[in-house]
Amino acid sequence: MTRFSLHARLERDTLLVGDLPLCRVLLLNDSRFPWVLLVPRQAGLVEIHELNAADRYRLADETALVSRVLQSIVQLQKINTGALGNMVQQLHIHVVARHTGDAAWPGPVWGAGAAVAYSDTESQRLVDALRTQLSIS
Amino acid sequence: MTRFSLHARLERDTLLVGDLPLCRVLLLNDSRFPWVLLVPRQAGLVEIHELNAADRYRLADETALVSRVLQSIVQLQKINTGALGNMVQQLHIHVVARHTGDAAWPGPVWGAGAAVAYSDTESQRLVDALRTQLSIS
Numbered sequence: 001m002t003r004f005s006l007h008a009r010l011e012r013d014t015l016l017v018g019d020l021p022l023c024r025v026l027l028l029n030d031s032r033f034p035w036v037l038l039v040p041r042q043a044g045l046v047e048i049h050e051l052n053a054a055d056r057y058r059l060a061d062e063t064a065l066v067s068r069v070l071q072s073i074v075q076l077q078k079i080n081t082g083a084l085g086n087m088v089q090q091l092h093i094h095v096v097a098r099h100t101g102d103a104a105w106p107g108p109v110w111g112a113g114a115a116v117a118y119s120d121t122e123s124q125r126l127v128d129a130l131r132t133q134l135s136i137s
Numbered sequence: 138m139t140r141f142s143l144h145a146r147l148e149r150d151t152l153l154v155g156d157l158p159l160c161r162v163l164l165l166n167d168s169r170f171p172w173v174l175l176v177p178r179q180a181g182l183v184e185i186h187e188l189n190a191a192d193r194y195r196l197a198d199e200t201a202l203v204s205r206v207l208q209s210i211v212q213l214q215k216i217n218t219g220a221l222g223n224m225v226q227q228l229h230i231h232v233v234a235r236h237t238g239d240a241a242w243p244g245p246v247w248g249a250g251a252a253v254a255y256s257d258t259e260s261q262r263l264v265d266a267l268r269t270q271l272s273i274s
Contacts, residue, residue, distance in 0.1 A: 047216050049201035060197040064186035080185055082219030086243035100222060106223035108247040137225060 002043040007090040010039065013115070015123050018051065018136035020102070022058040023093075025134065027127055033104075034097040034116035036066050043065045045091040047082055063093055069133040070097045073126075077105075083122060139180040144227040147176065150252070152260050155273035159195040160230075162203065162271065164264055167252035170241075170264065171211045171234040173203050182228040185220055200230055206270040207234045210263075214242075221247060 006024065014026035014037060026034035040051065040059060051059060067079045076097035083093045096109050104112035118126070131137070143161065149233060151163035151174060157210040177188065177196060204216045213234035220230045233246050241249035255263070268274070 003250070044139070045236070047204065047243070048197075048218065049204045056197045057194045058203060060185075060193045064193060066157075067184065067186045078223055079186070080221045080223070081185065082217070082245075083216045083223070084215075084216070084219070084245060086215055108219075108221060108245050110245040110247070 006039060007092075009088050010037065010090065010092060014120075015106050015127055015131045017127055017134070020062045020134065020136070021067070022055055023062050025103055025130065025136065027123065028115070028131065029117050029123065031103055031118045031122060032116050033109055034076070036070065036095045036130070037107065038062055038066060038093040038095065040091055044114045046085060046089050047092065048093075050091075059093065063095060065134065066095045069130065070095065071132060073129045075099060080109065082108075082110070105130045141180045143179045145228075146225050147174065147227065147229060154264055154267045154271070157199045157202070157271065157273070159192055160199050162267065162273065164260065164267065165252070166254050166260065168255040168259060169187050169253050169259070170239055170246055171207055171213070172246065173207065173232045175199055175203060175230040175232065177228055183222060183226050185228065185230075187228075194222065197231065202233060202271065203232045206267060207232065209270060210266045212236060217246065219245075219247070239240075253270055 014028050017025040017027055023038040023040050026037040028037060031080060074097050078098045078101050079098040080098050081094060098105060151165050154162040154164055160177050163174040165174060200218060211234050214237050215235045217233040217235050218231060249258040
């Protein structure tokens, strides 16, 4: 059995928050949008419906948890969630805090121009807030 | 308590497939992509995490079911799912069959040009196939 390892592109484009029971939690390094990725730690997954029912429910819970945490730590108008995977096949779920003043509103964040990296201070502040609210040590 | 009614824009842009236990199932009238919408039949919903846990799991099951059904009735490379709601607030979940030759590949379908309506024959064929596979009479 192959062991889970994070896709190189996901690793390169994100900052590590930590692990929930099912998913690795990552912060996309794009200061234009508070944008979390959830990656179920199972090798070879591509589609959500490949998860068994228990893990599908865990994914629903972890997605809802991250959505609520984003609502509590940043100003947002709407949560956008999605699982696309047209470019990076490894299953990953986007949870994005959207605001009427953001760089892509009201369009989708996917395909909306180039990422703008956080400063170290900004990203550390967000990662810390996510860890605290998600009880990840 | 307000009763559920489908948002006028969702009604206008789709064809009715029918009802699963939680969601109204709609086919988006865009022949460029086999594209289903799932709308939980509860008034006032905006975000997935507003559903209680049982309904969140039902939504996860119905989304997985529709994904598998799309895989069985159309040629596809990847399922794209998403809940955005930046323009139409009523909670609706997109389940889209993507193909390497489609009009937006590998970009997202959201914001990708104008819909191309089905012919009556085409849409009826797809709606019938969805009803049969979803056991909706």
